[in-house]
Amino acid sequence: MSTLRSKSLAAFAVFAAAVPLAAVVAAAPAEAASSKFCTGGSYAVLGKVGQKDRFRGTVAAPATRFLVQGKYTQFTIDPVTFAIYDYAFTGAANTGDMTGGKLTPVYAGKVPDHRGLALTSGIGLELRDEDMTISRTGTSGLSMKIQAKDCAQGGIFQMEVARGDGTRTRIVHTLADTTFYYDNPNFRADLGKWLGSGCTSEQTGPSGDLCVRVSPRVNIGSDLSPKLILRDSAQVATRIPQASCGPDLTNALGLTETRDHCGATSVWDVASGGRLGMVTGEDATEVANPPTACTEDCQAQNQVGGKLATLGFPNPVPAASRLSPRTSPDGLTAPLTAP
Template sequence: MRDRDPDRGRARRAGSRWRAALIALALAVPLAALASPAQAASSKACENGGYRLISSTGAVVARATDREVVTTVPAVTLGATFTVQGRYNQFVVRASDLALFDYAFTGAANRLDMTGGRFTPVWESKVPDHRGLALSSAVTVQMEDEDLVISRTGTGLSMKIQSKDCAQGGIFQMEPERGDGTATRIQHTLAPEAFYFDNPNFRARQGQYLGSECTSVETGPPSRFCVRVSPRVNIGNDVSSRFVARDSAQVADRVPQPECNTQAPVTPSVEHCGRVSVWDVASGGRMGFVTGEDSVEVANPPTECTSDCQAQNQVRGRLAVLGFPFPVPAGSRLVPPSAAPFAPITGP
């Protein structure tokens, strides 16, 4: 039957269009809401940050200022190991190979603090295998505000550490380079207080497309700001509800650990152990880690870089941030802590 009241018909059609718009908006919410900016890493996380280099005897050999400082320090002055002490994070460096030990957040106050004001150990060690090559030069140090670059060379080998004294963000990386162009294997071991886990928030949305440019969770289309969700291995602890981190590789491949899985096994497994990860880093590539929101962001892999790669905060308010549960469920934690030793690296 035809509607005899034209105003009533127009109202009904307008109502239908309004309902359709509401439905479309509701369908878009899971994509847009997740892509809204939260507490992305920023200069706020680095407020008043700055490092001091302290020799094995306790002497301060370099200190950051608001102007760039470039200095060359004889290795004997630093000692076998030296401390990098910042406002927000600290670690120890072994001079012979630029391996890292005892990386921790200090718990210093900051509006983007993840630690709850607690001293928070993260890494027991990050140790490169230079396969017989040695660093023999003096140690070059570049410092300005929160930024630090430490580098050293030897015959057929150079090694660089870049770090930022910030409360969170993309704040650390190692960059090995070999004259023969082959890869360097780096083993990461977490502090006893920390653990790797298969983030259940990512597992729950695996295969979906998320980000500000997505029009469909099923088809995307994929782009810089529309990224398909894949399993995510993060780092957490049991004391800081906001602390989260992840390994971040650029031109580097993680060596699978098939003996390891989540405590409640999942398929496909990420083949990752609970405290140890092993990486083969291309000559000139880098191996770092990111913390805070950057580590639970659904982003494309970093672009390849094998020369003067920069450790930097990645502020991308248009990407989805999935977060993580706290406490991390026992079933999502990766076990056992480590696997059998790997065969030495032989290829490029």
């Protein structure tokens, strides 16, 4: 059975900035995560603290990886590439906590391949309460921006990249040892149904912002914290198949299927101006339309004020739903997707 909720928490994950990536801009709208999930949230990074300083400016780039420490989330950043390492939930107490109070690693890395380019400028940084925007520019028009919210769940992270030559950037996600990708059986049980408050029929819809057809869903789970639920959220990005991974599932409904997906890695070609984010909690099992394809002057058009269906997830996740093997070299050297 699906459930309906009154307001999308995923605005942050479908938001794309309306200014060049090189600029330091205000963080995404407050709808990104319910305020109760962000109580007391604030990042400390490069000697600045959001709640105390509400800093906005430029800071010198360190020579080595630096820590972004929040109340609810933490990770490190490589200053030369803006790769993310060791993203984790801290386990701090909150009504939206999904960890059971435990430090819970999620991603071992989110690593872009800039193909010889490097970030060289000072670091643009904005910290305000639970919001952080951090950016840097480099050679040949390269720019990177990371937006994060220090919250227990919601749409709380996105990475954006742009290049002067307009080509795509390959980004590899690698999960932590205790997390895994899986094909959500709750979605598979309802494949093809039209769900949401705007539907008049599960069989016919009609299609709209508040009536969406259920398609296969790959989520991220955790053996360490079984209540943890996430998913990758991409805008103008193409996942590269890894042929030795699976299982390769099928349906007779013409829906895009879960195929060639490893259990702990995913490979993405992101358009210049596109982004890779993640959504957590109820957002991760929402039956919603995909983000609008946009790389410039974007608006959060996928926000809805009505009700969308959420299908939840099994706890524990059945072994048959987990994707395997965990890693494969397949796809890593595939030709880059055209712009």
